[in-house]
Amino acid sequence: MWTVRHLNSMRRTPVFYKRRINANTHLPFCAKLGSAPMLRDHYEILIFLPQFTNGTHRRLGPSSPRPSTSMKWSTTMYFELKDATATILAKSRRHDELCDLPLGLISSDCEAYDIQATAQDALGSTCRGYAIVGTSEMSRRTLGLSKPIYSEIPTSALLVGAKDFRLPPGTIGAQCEFVFTMRRPFPDAGEAIDRDSAADAVLECRPAIGIIGRRTRRVFMGDQPAIADFGLHTATICGDRPGKLSLADLADIEITTFLFKQTVFSAKAASVMDNPLNAVVWLANELSARGKQLKSDDVVATGSCTTVLQVWAGQHLAADFGPLGQLECVFT
Known part of the structure; x- marks a missing residue:
């Protein structure tokens, strides 16, 4: 599960919006989002891979490896805080x-x-x-x-x-x-x-x-x-x-x-x-x-x-x- 979380907030419940996406398609875009200068101070991007990390989270960066195209992804992206x-x-x-x-x-x-x-x-x-x-x-x-x-x-x-x-x-x-x-x-x-x-x-x-x-x-x-x-x-x-x-x-x-x-x-x-x-x-x-x-x-x-x-x-x-x-x- 992709999560885009506001750095200045302790809120845990997503209040912005969620939408089903294809992770293979959006991974490069998400990496770009995480490195965008204007957004870097507002959001951090986390990736949740239960198949490989047993429930742990790791931060996504521009150099993060691309998942195999043979995997079937059903992911949900969240953006928190409309006000940001x-x-x-x-x-x-x-x-x-x-x-x-x-x-x-x-x-x-x-x-x-x-x-x-x-x-x-x-x-x-x-x-x-x-x-x-x-x-x-x-x-x-x-x-x-x-x-x-x-x-x-x-x-x-x-x-x-x-x-x-x-x-x-x-x-x-x-x-x-x-x-x-x-x-x-x-x-x-x-x-x-x-x-x-x-x-x-x-x-x-x-x-x-x-x-x-x-x-x-x-x-x-x-x-x-x-x-x-x-x-x-x-x-x-x-x-x-x-x-x-x-x-x-x-x-x-x-x-x-x-x-x-x-x-x-x-x-x-x-x-x-x-x-x-x-x-x-x-x-x-x-x-x-x-x-x-x-x-x-x-x-x-x-x-x-x-x-x-x-x-x-x-x-x-x-x-x-x-x-x-x-x-x-x-x-x-």
């Missing part, structure tokens, strides 16, 4: 650094959202709302997601009217999206969660550019690693308040993006779950299932209505949201 992983993620986000966490071993959405919530607490910034990623088929395909995911937006990551943005390490790209501001809590007690009730709960809608990225050096595809890693959210850049707009016409808006004034992509707002308001409905249902609700003045970033654009320092991105106005940003 969350603390590393929060530190990486706060200091714009990449880390070496094995997020690909997370086995459920529930565990991933638990890690994300703990990381948000460790980040120490007030929640300003929520960002959704993967609400269009194009963006899910690009990011390797099977469904939409969400994360809190820290106050420090909600930028209103910013004209330039410094891209941190691990940036994946930029997405053009809508940001709703809630007029009231949603849903109210006993209120149906549908598009009509969501429209009633929304105060305004703005154009926005969302920056998404990872905090890990290694790219882990799939829903759980992305959820744990702050839902891939980096920053949300909001445009100015628009004039009066009927939410009934929202799905018909066409969005055009430009890099260096050259048209790159065009898409309809309806590519976000058939209507951007459906993103609010989806999020309200997700939060309700976890005993939460949207609050007054919360913002909801809907996720990309175009494909995710790979951007680099020195590029100028502009987006035309039709009646909602234009938005531009220079990346540094």
Whole structure:
């Protein structure tokens, strides 16, 4: 049995997660994990080989011998202490650094959202709302997601009217999206969660550019690693308040993006779950299932209505949201 144990804890019960793995496949990876600089201060890796050591444990290192491929392994890997992983993620986000966490071993959405919530607490910034990623088929395909995911937006990551943005390490790209501001809590007690009730709960809608990225050096595809890693959210850049707009016409808006004034992509707002308001409905249902609700003045970033654009320092991105106005940003 493989065990990854936190060095600063006396807790004996695994509280992080466990998952069946193939030891022949994961032995080199486990050795790498044990020698990773960022994790060396947090975890020790032990291997339990009852067939050969009669129940004794020995520490695994990079030079440890590989077991015979003729052996049949049925092993369980444990990672203790979600808060240790969350603390590393929060530190990486706060200091714009990449880390070496094995997020690909997370086995459920529930565990991933638990890690994300703990990381948000460790980040120490007030929640300003929520960002959704993967609400269009194009963006899910690009990011390797099977469904939409969400994360809190820290106050420090909600930028209103910013004209330039410094891209941190691990940036994946930029997405053009809508940001709703809630007029009231949603849903109210006993209120149906549908598009009509969501429209009633929304105060305004703005154009926005969302920056998404990872905090890990290694790219882990799939829903759980992305959820744990702050839902891939980096920053949300909001445009100015628009004039009066009927939410009934929202799905018909066409969005055009430009890099260096050259048209790159065009898409309809309806590519976000058939209507951007459906993103609010989806999020309200997700939060309700976890005993939460949207609050007054919360913002909801809907996720990309175009494909995710790979951007680099020195590029100028502009987006035309039709009646909602234009938005531009220079990346540094």
